[in-house]
Amino acid sequence: MYYLIVRNLGAPRCVDQSEDDVYEDGMAFDCTPHLECDPKEFVKEVEITCTEHPDDMIVAMVFRD
Amino acid sequence: MRLFTFLISGAILLLTLAACTSVKRFKSVDYKGEDNSLVDVELFNARISAEPSEVLEKNLWTLSANAQSHLVQILDKRYPDNKEFMSAMAGSFGTRQSAQQDLTRKDLRMVFTISKSRDYSSLKEASGRFSPADRIEYLRLSLEIPESYKLRFHEWNRYITEYGEIDIADVSFSRNLDLSVDGSPGGADLATEASLGRNEKQVLSKRYLKLNGSISDQRVLIEAEGTREVDLTGNVIADVSLLFNGFPELVMVPVFTGAEDGAVELSALNFEDILVPAMSDAPDTLYADLELEYIYRHVAAGWHTYAEWDDRVEYYHGSIHKKVALFSRSDYLPRLFCIGTDQGGKDVLKFHLTPEKEYLLQFRDHRDAGRFLEWLSDPGRRQGDPVFIGSNKLLYKGAPVTPAEVLDKQLKVLPVY
Numbered sequence: 001m002y003y004l005i006v007r008n009l010g011a012p013r014c015v016d017q018s019e020d021d022v023y024e025d026g027m028a029f030d031c032t033p034h035l036e037c038d039p040k041e042f043v044k045e046v047e048i049t050c051t052e053h054p055d056d057m058i059v060a061m062v063f064r065d
Numbered sequence: 066m067r068l069f070t071f072l073i074s075g076a077i078l079l080l081t082l083a084a085c086t087s088v089k090r091f092k093s094v095d096y097k098g099e100d101n102s103l104v105d106v107e108l109f110n111a112r113i114s115a116e117p118s119e120v121l122e123k124n125l126w127t128l129s130a131n132a133q134s135h136l137v138q139i140l141d142k143r144y145p146d147n148k149e150f151m152s153a154m155a156g157s158f159g160t161r162q163s164a165q166q167d168l169t170r171k172d173l174r175m176v177f178t179i180s181k182s183r184d185y186s187s188l189k190e191a192s193g194r195f196s197p198a199d200r201i202e203y204l205r206l207s208l209e210i211p212e213s214y215k216l217r218f219h220e221w222n223r224y225i226t227e228y229g230e231i232d233i234a235d236v237s238f239s240r241n242l243d244l245s246v247d248g249s250p251g252g253a254d255l256a257t258e259a260s261l262g263r264n265e266k267q268v269l270s271k272r273y274l275k276l277n278g279s280i281s282d283q284r285v286l287i288e289a290e291g292t293r294e295v296d297l298t299g300n301v302i303a304d305v306s307l308l309f310n311g312f313p314e315l316v317m318v319p320v321f322t323g324a325e326d327g328a329v330e331l332s333a334l335n336f337e338d339i340l341v342p343a344m345s346d347a348p349d350t351l352y353a354d355l356e357l358e359y360i361y362r363h364v365a366a367g368w369h370t371y372a373e374w375d376d377r378v379e380y381y382h383g384s385i386h387k388k389v390a391l392f393s394r395s396d397y398l399p400r401l402f403c404i405g406t407d408q409g410g411k412d413v414l415k416f417h418l419t420p421e422k423e424y425l426l427q428f429r430d431h432r433d434a435g436r437f438l439e440w441l442s443d444p445g446r447r448q449g450d451p452v453f454i455g456s457n458k459l460l461y462k463g464a465p466v467t468p469a470e471v472l473d474k475q476l477k478v479l480p481v482y
Contacts (some may be wrong), residue, residue, distance in 0.1 A: 009312075009341065009398060010347035010398075011482065032315040034425040035422065035423055036423065051314070053312065055311075056339060058312070
């Protein structure tokens with residue numbers, strides 16, 4: 001399982017998960033969920049936007065279990 | 066010969082009087098170069114406006130007089146018992162949404178204190194750079210925020226420069242010159258006396274001040290120019306608004322109603338989208354770069370008079386660079402609250418809004434969270450049943466939570482950040 005994790009104000013949160021690594025730069029996600037994730041291995045960094053506030057790009061991290 | 070002597074004397078007299086007029090800026094002027102030690106600047110008293118977090122509650126006292134009268138009559142009919150009637154009167158009828166919170170905007174009052182070095186021990190020294198008549202004649206303040214903070218100046222509310230009021234009023238200068246010429250060139254008797262008087266009236270402390278300011282995303286610039294008798298030593302206040310980039314959060318706004326038995330019932334849980342500052346990390350302090358450039362007018366001679374016409378002026382240019390604290394962590398972290406425990410790691414209540422997604426149960430003020438926890442842990446509830454809010458199941462550590470667990474785990478209100 002792959003997890004998309006964003007970090008804001010020092011607190012990481014898992015906002016999405018997928019069986020495959022579908023995460024790419026420029027994608028937009030709902031950034032408000034706090035999913036239960038089990039991130040173990042860092043995969044990559046991607047620049048995404050939050051659908052609720054699409055003006056700013058933020059750096060998110062992709063992990064896998 | 067006698068006529069020639071008088072003409073020469075008259076010409077010298079006129080030249081002397083003209084040269085000594087007191088409506089001059091200085092007697093002589095010189096630019097002496099750079100000296101960064103003559104002036105200092107501090108930034109203090111950064112005040113941030115309180116975050117609007119009030120949730121307005123509807124109760125008997127928020128109604129109009131007419132509605133209050135009607136409600137009291139209805140409650141009187143419905144609750145003949147005095148205790149029940151009083152309880153119903155004290156109840157609330159839900160909440161009225163307050164204006165949407167903007168946690169990304171911070172109003173800041175910046176007070177720049179500009180002070181002069183006052184080295185009285187060097188007053189008599191020829192190389193000294195201080196006299197009581199010295200002043201800061203020009204200054205330019207710049208405050209710049211590093212781009213990495215994702216914080217920008219948004220609005221210039223107003224700015225005020227405060228100086229002490231000096232009122233010396235009109236001053237008259239009176240100069241009388243008595244000239245005696247006594248001599249006998251070539252045997253001719255030239256002894257004579259001449260007297261010449263001159264009065265000048267001027268306003269010494271007419272206050273004249275220029276103050277310019279500009280604002281851009283990353284920088285505030287303030288420029289001030291003094292004039293005679295106006296020293297720019299003092300405070301410069303700038304009120305500005307700053308905006309952080311926004312990061313979305315979902316907060317809960319519980320709406321409670323009083324039940325017939327006097328108990329408080331949760332009637333709805335509204336969801337509200339808000340923005341909090343977007344910053345990957347939360348450093349203890351956010352710093353800005355403060356820069357002051359100044360022109361210092363040093364009076365090397367002639368400072369014993371208030372008038373400036375006899376001053377021998379030396380100008381110095383200087384600049385100061387400092388890193389100053391703009392916000393502490395507690396200033397910019399949003400005050401959101403959740404329910405959970407922080408023993409052995411932080412575990413908090415969440416809920417399912419859709420089957421696939423869990424959200425943090427967070428509130429925009431401590432009172433909302435406290436009332437929700439009170440409702441949740443009410444001993445009158447069925448202790449073993451999972452808690453639902455509408456169709457949303459409340460979760461603790463990924464599993465449905467029961468009122469018994471809330472009491473057993475001693476869940477409490479915690480700050481989210």
